[in-house]
Amino acid sequence: MPINNQPADSQLATVGQLIQHATHAVAFTGAGISTDSGIPDLAGIAAILNADKTFHGDVFHLLDPSFATRDPATFYRLYRQTFFHPDARPNAAHHFLAQLATTGHLAGVVTMNIDYLHQLAGSQNVAEYWGDLRQNHCIHCQQAYDWDTIAQQPIPHCHTCGQLVLPDFVQRNLATYPAAIQKGHQLLAQADLVLIIGTQRNVTSFPKNVPKIVVNSDQPRIGDKQTIYIQTKAASFFEKLALYL
Structure with missing residues (x-):
């Protein structure tokens, strides 16, 4: 799979197929997933x-x-x-991940965020590296x-x-919390698809030979041949993807 940086809308079909075929997808999220929630x-x-x-x-x-x-x-x-925004509410990206878990396509969420928005959206299997x-x-x-x-x-x-x-x-x-780090590593080690959302973390730190979808509004970094880059805001992309699926 070549590195792909085409417009976000043109990649809905490809991303949708990868998600539908995944049995142990894992989401890794950073601060960019929550900016549309006002954080x-x-x-x-x-x-x-x-x-x-x-x-x-x-x-x-x-x-x-x-x-x-x-x-x-x-x-x-x-x-x-x-950092402290207790009135913030989950956006379309958080809700999309929670829905994926209920349909059996998402095994869990690994997050660097402390905002608790994944749980508020309904996600239950969340590894919070820094707590909340x-x-x-x-x-x-x-x-x-x-x-x-x-x-x-x-x-x-x-x-x-x-x-x-x-x-x-x-x-x-x-x-960080050692137990959360261990849980995150275990989830990622078993992943057959990794959704990297709202973070500039280098894709080389994730499992090799596993498809990776990077959704981030920042300029894409160089990754591997298993990486699809989607340069856009997470909430708008996953709102469209939810309608597509």
Whole structure:
């Protein structure tokens, strides 16, 4: 299968056939799948941080647990503009993947996102490399808090000990969850089709000799002969693909 970068609409038939013949397809998703749900990707987050006149740092500075603990007011003000969007809802791409699972064509989703939109769309077998927004704990007593607490308090503090509450992925200093990584590797190792959506991750990091469909609005990277590139927004493409199937 040659690398294919034709207009998205012209590839609906090819992609549809690959999906219909798959018995263990796996989706690997990044920030680009959620931009149509109103959540910025890394470029959008960088633009927000660069435009802020009181913050002088990048996304890694913002998410540094020492910074969040030292200046929780600035952390939470910018966290709400960048990562924390509890009112966001799944778009057509999330719903398409959930529907694929119900028809037996999609074995699971591996995601680098923390927005929980795959589960809200109905996907059940999801490997979240960095966890999700629902996971927050007190930095002192480790009392757990859902995202409702974060949404209701400008600077959330523990009801038990009064100390600061921070998202787990920040407290872990962006460390991934080993169990989620293992689950993701197992899913991908058994895949007969990989849907790579909304991420610039190099296709060479995925199983060889397995068809890969890359849906991303950014410029395609060089891949292998098993790769189809579709340069477009994920939500619009999968909305059309759902009608085609």
